Amino acid sequence: MKINKLLFPFYIMFFCSFSLTGDVYKAPSLRFDLKDFKLQIPGPVDIKELNNYASQYFYLTTDSLMCFSLDASEQGHTANSSFVRSELRHITNWYASEKHHLKATLKVNSDVQVYKVTVLQIHGITIDNKNAPPLLRIAVNNNNLYCFVKTDNRGDNTEKTLLKEDVYNQFITIEIIVENNQLNIKLNGQNKYSKDLHFWEYKNYFKLGCYPQVHQGIFSIYFKSFEVN
16 A cells, blocks of 8 residues: 555554653554454553554554553453453354354563463353353463363363463464364364363353453563454
């Protein structure tokens, strides 16, 4: 696409956001399709119009990666958590009996050595749109990749499974497949986890981004690509 030189400054202003310190943030929508998502950031604030949106929490890097970034010590968590987040929430809700798929290539950076940060989720929601437990969290815990899966409908019990050791600052491709009440997780094309979900009665939705389960540390989660269907 050619851009008229006279219009270039306005193009930059339209697709970028500026911080109080003068930092420029490019909008992830320049490269990623975000029309079926909203963004949750500290405040808490929901950003429902992501076309041309960027901030210190959510921006496109110079090498075209979608970055979710935040300081875990910041205030402004959601009502059902004590931790802040910068996460995309897919707006479609679905049952585990249906067929749904999330695939993402991402890497994790942090300035602390002891940490846990969730990067992908299947979150539950009640039929009247109230909060329910997360069925699945995929998290990097002290540089190792784990999945945390609920094993009962009340959400009282969680199964923790190691998917891969030492993934810090390395791109990994994770696939979450739900179909006919069956959950499968693939890592770099290889199946790593399976679970029967007939016990799970809630509706669900996908989330992806940066959701630390600690109260200190600077986190940046970089996505090279993702798709949801």
